[in-house]
Amino acid sequence: MSSVTSSSGTSSSASGSSAKLELDNGNSMYAKLVVGADGSKSSVRELARIQTTGWKYSQSAIICTVEHAVENFCAWQRFLPNGPIALLPIGEKFSNIVWSMDPKEAVDRNSMSEDDFVKAVNLALDDGYGPHPRSKSFEGGNVFSWLKADSTSSTHEGFELPPKVIKLASHRMAFPLSLMHANSYASKRLVLIGDAAHTVHPLAGQGVNMGFADALCLSKVIAEGVAVGSDIGEVCS
Numbered sequence: 001m002s003s004v005t006s007s008s009g010t011s012s013s014a015s016g017s018s019a020k021l022e023l024d025n026g027n028s029m030y031a032k033l034v035v036g037a038d039g040s041k042s043s044v045r046e047l048a049r050i051q052t053t054g055w056k057y058s059q060s061a062i063i064c065t066v067e068h069a070v071e072n073f074c075a076w077q078r079f080l081p082n083g084p085i086a087l088l089p090i091g092e093k094f095s096n097i098v099w100s101m102d103p104k105e106a107v108d109r110n111s112m113s114e115d116d117f118v119k120a121v122n123l124a125l126d127d128g129y130g131p132h133p134r135s136k137s138f139e140g141g142n143v144f145s146w147l148k149a150d151s152t153s154s155t156h157e158g159f160e161l162p163p164k165v166i167k168l169a170s171h172r173m174a175f176p177l178s179l180m181h182a183n184s185y186a187s188k189r190l191v192l193i194g195d196a197a198h199t200v201h202p203l204a205g206q207g208v209n210m211g212f213a214d215a216l217c218l219s220k221v222i223a224e225g226v227a228v229g230s231d232i233g234e235v236c237s
């Protein structure tokens with residue numbers, strides 16, 4: 001896509017105006033409303049000249065898929081001095097790793113051998129940075145914690161370790177982490193949703209949920225607009 005502009009003319013919309021999208025292949029498209037859902041580097045946001053506010057977290061995250069010897073259906077997260085490591089099940093014996101750390105460490109861990117990386121992950125998920133909690137509850141004095149999220153866990157269960165990683169099942173990728181917030185989510189005939197509108201640190205695992213909430217909210221607003229016969233591309237004052 002090379003431009004998004006407001007246009008009047010060839011549109012067949014009732015109001016006689018629509019957004020015009022000029023595509024890289026030379027074709028044009030017209031719509032009452034353009035939804036920018038094209039991620040954190042949104043071209044739609046850029047073409048609409050919507051400014052953003054934000055900052056870098058001075059952290060990078062290494063992400064990859066790993067394989068276990070046993071099935072894993074639990075999400076695990078351990079808080080380490082340089083940032084959290086998360087083990088997120090994706091089915092059967094596979095999980096995704098999201099490991100936040102300082103950028104220099106990320107470069108080193110991204111380039112170390114696969115065997116060394118797997119060892120480092122297992123150490124990080126086990127007792128690599130300190131002892132296991134001593135009791136069922138997290139007692140004072142323990143700087144480190146393990147969080148396990150599944151439908152069967154309870155605070156009464158004993159301490160449990162995540163399943164060991166036996167090998168990498170994908171390439172490793174390192175991402176600089178940053179917070180970004182679009183200064184506006186909507187302008188005439190255009191809205192931004194998901195990461196195009198906002199990105200947050202993966203620590204809380206909320207990025208996807210926030211995008212789903214945006215989509216739900218937008219669909220309600222559009223439905224209400226359609227129900228009362230208003231132009232869904234107009235910005236309400």
Ligand SMILES: Cc1cc2nc3c(=O)[nH]c(=O)nc-3n(C[C@H](O)[C@H](O)[C@H](O)COP(=O)(O)OP(=O)(O)OC[C@H]3O[C@@H](n4cnc5c(N)ncnc54)[C@H](O)[C@@H]3O)c2cc1C
Nearest residue numbers: 037038039040061098194195196202205206207208209211
């Ligand atoms: C390291 C890391 C770990 C994360 N971990 C979690 C987590 O555990 N839990 C969680 O909830 N969230 C997590 N997130 C955040 C989550 O990935 C995002 O919030 C979510 O993917 C945003 O969805 P989206 O659809 O808005 O954008 P995206 O997922 O970026 O999707 C945008 C889509 O638009 C497409 N696109 C872009 N430009 C164009 C174009 N010009 N034409 C056509 N298509 C285009 C892209 O190809 C892409 O498919 C993490 C993010 C990072 C970086």
